[in-house]
Amino acid sequence: MATFAGRDLVCIRGERLVFSKLNFAMESGGCLTLIGHNGAGKSSLLRMMAGLLHAASGDMLWDDQVVSDDMDEHRERLHYVGHHDAIKPVLTVEENLKFWAGLRSDASEAQANFKEALDIFSIGHLIDVPGRFLSAGQKRRANLARIIASKSPLWLLDEPTTALDKESIKKLEDVIESHRANGGMVVLSTHSDMNIKDQQILNVSEFSAARGHESASLLAEGI
Numbered sequence: 001m002a003t004f005a006g007r008d009l010v011c012i013r014g015e016r017l018v019f020s021k022l023n024f025a026m027e028s029g030g031c032l033t034l035i036g037h038n039g040a041g042k043s044s045l046l047r048m049m050a051g052l053l054h055a056a057s058g059d060m061l062w063d064d065q066v067v068s069d070d071m072d073e074h075r076e077r078l079h080y081v082g083h084h085d086a087i088k089p090v091l092t093v094e095e096n097l098k099f100w101a102g103l104r105s106d107a108s109e110a111q112a113n114f115k116e117a118l119d120i121f122s123i124g125h126l127i128d129v130p131g132r133f134l135s136a137g138q139k140r141r142a143n144l145a146r147i148i149a150s151k152s153p154l155w156l157l158d159e160p161t162t163a164l165d166k167e168s169i170k171k172l173e174d175v176i177e178s179h180r181a182n183g184g185m186v187v188l189s190t191h192s193d194m195n196i197k198d199q200q201i202l203n204v205s206e207f208s209a210a211r212g213h214e215s216a217s218l219l220a221e222g223i
């Protein structure tokens with residue numbers, strides 16, 4: 001059973017204190033859903049979890065080990081799907097997904113994962129289409145298909161339902177449920193209700209600083 005936790009996390013962006021003393025804890029099979037007002041820091045927290053943004057202070061822990069001690073190992077265990085599509089515009093859907101599928105698997109496993117990703121997100125008919133010609137929703141589906149094409153225990157999904165139709169949202173919910181049933185963890189941010197069982201809700205607004213003036217003093221304290 002793996003565990004993932006954040007301890008007293010402080011986020012400063014630009015000169016502004018976004019949130020402070022934020023804690024979370026989850027384990028294999030868990031889903032942590034981030035909610036909060038625009039600008040509360042949901043995307044920032046996900047980027048921190050992905051190792052793309054440094055915490056001004058505090059630690060993140062995987063199995064009680066500080067993740068920043070070995071960021072390469074941490075990145076190996078996660079998939080981050082952010083606002084910006086990772087789909088390469090000049091590559092076809094097939095080339096994009098095969099790239100991801102080949103990253104962490106041998107050839108036969110990669111081929112099976114690639115097929116599974118196409119099926120689950122219903123993008124088999126788009127395999128020859130270059131990324132630049134996909135609609136917003138198709139691009140989102142192809143981007144989410146990465147989480148199936150290349151297996152990893154921790155999924156970090158920033159507003160994953162954006163641009164998805166109802167059917168695709170249902171598929172995503174099913175994929176999340178089966179990932180969790182296999183011991184995976186999911187952290188996602190959302191402004192809309194998703195049908196997810198036994199989720200932990202973290203309201204980032206509760207840690208956010210409508211106290212922008214505090215950032216200067218925190219910086220002065222070396223945080």
Ligand SMILES: Nc1ncnc2c1ncn2[C@@H]1O[C@H](COP(=O)(O)OP(=O)(O)OP(=O)(O)O)[C@@H](O)[C@H]1O
Pocket residue numbers: 013014018036037038039040041042043044045
């Ligand atoms: N690159 C950046 N440089 C400086 N400040 C930033 C940067 N990116 C975000 N911010 C600020 O950090 C704060 C938190 O932004 P973030 O995107 O994490 O919020 P959010 O909760 O995800 O918002 P939303 O619900 O609108 O997506 C905001 O005040 C935003 O203006």
